[in-house]
Amino acid sequence: MTLVHGQLLVLTASVFVGLAFTRLRPVMLFSAVGLALVLLGQLEVERLLQLAANPAVISLLLLILVSAGMEKTRLLSWLSLKLFRGGYLATLARTSIGAMVSSAFLNNTAVVAALMGRIRSHRDQPPSRLLLPLSYAAILGGTLTLVGTSTNLIVNSFLVELGQPPLALFDFLPVGLVACGVGFVVLLLVSPTLPIHSVEEETPDSxxxxxxxxxxxxxxxxxxxxxxxxxxxxxxxxxxxxxxxxxxxxxxxxxxxxxxxxxxxxxxxxxxxxxxxxxxxxxxxxxxxxxxxxxxxxxxxxxxxxxxxxxxxxxxxxxxxxxxxxxxxxxxxxxxxxxxxxxxxxxxxxxxxxxxxxxxxxxxxxxVGDAELSPNLSLWQELMTVAGFVTALGLSAAGMLDLAASLGLLLLVMLSFGVLNASEVRSRFPFEIWMIITGALAMADSLAQSGLATLASNWLHQLFNGEGVWVAYVGVFFISLLLTELMTNNAAAALALPLALGLASAFGVSALPFVMAVAYGASASFISPFSYQTHLMVMSLGNYRKRDFVKMGLPLSLAYSASVLWAIPYVFPF
The missing domain is CATH 3.30.70.1450 (Regulator of K+ conductance, C-terminal domain)
Known part of the structure; x- marks a missing residue:
């Protein structure tokens, strides 16, 4: 092992410790990693800029900005009005399915934000029985498409940077449908055991x-x-x-x-x-x-x-x-x-x-209070926005136009017709996500170029060789799952993917099962309330405790893991 390998190990360990055991923000850690790699001479500034302009990364940034325009339409408000009727299980089923379908194409945070206020004000059903399932349903729905969650787009950005064929919009759909189907059943079975907290019920220190x-x-x-x-x-x-x-x-x-x-x-x-x-x-x-x-x-x-x-x-x-x-x-x-x-x-x-x-x-x-924030778009602006979004995704899915190009064109149309303005684009620009992904790509690139990723993969190959490629595949999935519970989904994908690609290369098999294991493992943010942003949004609102997340998230995580580990090799053979 060389000095360069030692430096990279220290940087990688520092990022892991910082994300898992400190309150340092991920953007600070990954930005520091990118800067450290440049100062240590392990990465050229030009290369860092190339990583920042990765087409898949640009697609993610554009998707977030375009989603800001979609949030201004009445689409989610209309959906929320259709969900809350009938008994508890019927309302839970409609809410979960609605959140899954919406999250497959829209930002998960926006979907939960649009529905949680309606749930809070819905007096027929206890909010605490619906808010946490809503967060889980949004996560499950994000696994259905390439644009459903930033995790999938980050995985795609790594593949593009490594010269691999990019993933298509619906490549995730078959496995995602299995995960959503199993997850939906678990939500229906476990959600009725959640505690009932009325809106008025507060603790003395509320x-x-x-x-x-x-x-x-x-x-x-x-x-x-x-x-x-x-x-x-x-x-x-x-x-x-x-x-x-x-x-x-x-x-x-x-x-x-x-x-x-x-x-x-x-x-x-x-x-x-x-x-x-x-x-x-x-x-x-x-x-x-x-x-x-x-x-x-x-x-x-x-x-x-x-x-x-x-x-x-x-x-x-x-x-x-x-x-x-x-x-x-x-x-x-x-x-x-x-x-x-x-x-x-x-x-x-x-x-x-x-x-x-x-x-x-x-x-x-x-x-989430009683203030009703009405949309400020005219009917034709809303129709144009929704139609433009569907068209942009359709052109990308059909292979007629690159996703970044179609989203970029849609953003220009939104700006031209007043759906978004320059100040909204500036305020919603996901600078922190951009810095995190760029730093993660820089770290992965340095690990690959230095040969450290190959060394680690060869060592794991020797460790798993007696058991076969299946053990390595399952190991990659659970490493990703553990990382996402300890830190964040994006950081978990960034740290696990170089290892997964190295193992696939060492075993001489297709990389796609390992890539999908990382994507679905990094999306399994079910047990810790701090592992996913929508959990934090519903935690105080639903008056949840950490044990509520464990009580519901553990069976969901086990069922989800079993279903995707079974489905991935059938859809993406070794």
Missing amino acids: YFIDAKIEPNSPLIGRSVEANGLRSLERLYLAEVVRGEQLISPVTPQTELQAGDKLVFCGDVRAVGLLERFKGLTLFAHSSGELQRNLTEVVVSPTSTVIGQTLKSSDFRARFGAAVVAMRRRGQVLSGKLGQIPLQAGDLLVLSCADPKGLTAQARHFVV
Whole structure:
């Protein structure tokens, strides 16, 4: 083993440890890998730029931008209206099938975002019995086509870069139908065992509400009990933040001082009770308009405010809204509201003059409150958008036009006819995904060019040789599955695919079964709530705990794994 091999092993191990065991964002890790490879002289800058302009990567970026236009149509809203009728199992079946079909062609996050608000407001069925199955159904539907999930497009980008024939739009369909069929049955059998949480049901520490005692407040110098702050209906004074000191628990005799931050927990709808106390200012106080325009949103996994606090992100000025309260499933929030780093899936209650203005912030928030965000496209714009999307995919499926070219043309049409504008394209451009894929391609390219991937594959070939190619194939699948549960689906595919291609070469068999094992293994994000972005979106909204994901995700993962491992070799023989 050479010095170059040692450097690459350290980089690969660092990425794995960083993704699996730290809170470092994948974009930071993969960007650092790309830069490190250039600085170490293992990758030329020109080569890095070539990898960034990989046709399959460009297709993925264009698909995400085009999906932003599709999200503005009434297609998903119309679908959601057709789903929620009848009994629980009928509603679950329609929701699951609708999510699967939609996710085969549209962005999974957009599909879940469009349906979860309807589920939350649907009073006939408990939301907690539908939201998690919705997330699973969206994942399963993404396995049906090349454009169904970014994982499939990333796998395709690796193949293109290695000189392999690119995958077609419906190459994934036969195996995907098997996976969806088996997964659908498991959803119908296991979903009724999920806990029932009504929309009103909240834990005592559900919402985190911050208020400050002003210098002229009559509350100063008096105890909590004397001020009447111990007997508030549906609100509980959990702690007092005094400078750098945190007072918790708060006793009835605790004397209040000017500048104290009072942290209340409970029902955000009772926040108006705090306005009766003179000199007590809420974090989101805005000229008496606090209760008139309260809107509940979920922080999207694609938001750039993740990891930032409300203060450091300049939240109020940036989004024209103030945060009244925050809730995070499975974690008790503490300290000052403005100093808590935001995470994907956080529930925020916003006070804003125009709730419909939040529709322009789809990259950052998913609205789940009562505000109805109507589409702003005319009928002919919607028809043109849907027809253009179907045509673009049809031309690609028929081999008449490259996918990147057809999507690029559709994006130009959308811009020309006002479906999207330049600022929307800038705000929705998936820069982080681009950096992650480019860094992953750079790492895979260096592993291949240095011969390290071949060495690893030969070693695994010797290890598996006595058992045959099937053991290697199954091993690649479960390596991909384990990686996706520990980190993310895209990172799992990026790390596992070079190994899979090397093993196929070492055994002298077709690479496609191994490639598909990586694609389907990396899409098996069922057990960990942190393994897929739609899980984070429904976790707080459905009041789920980690054990709920294990209870439902484990049987789904086992059934899914067995079905795709059986189906792949029949569709893509060794």
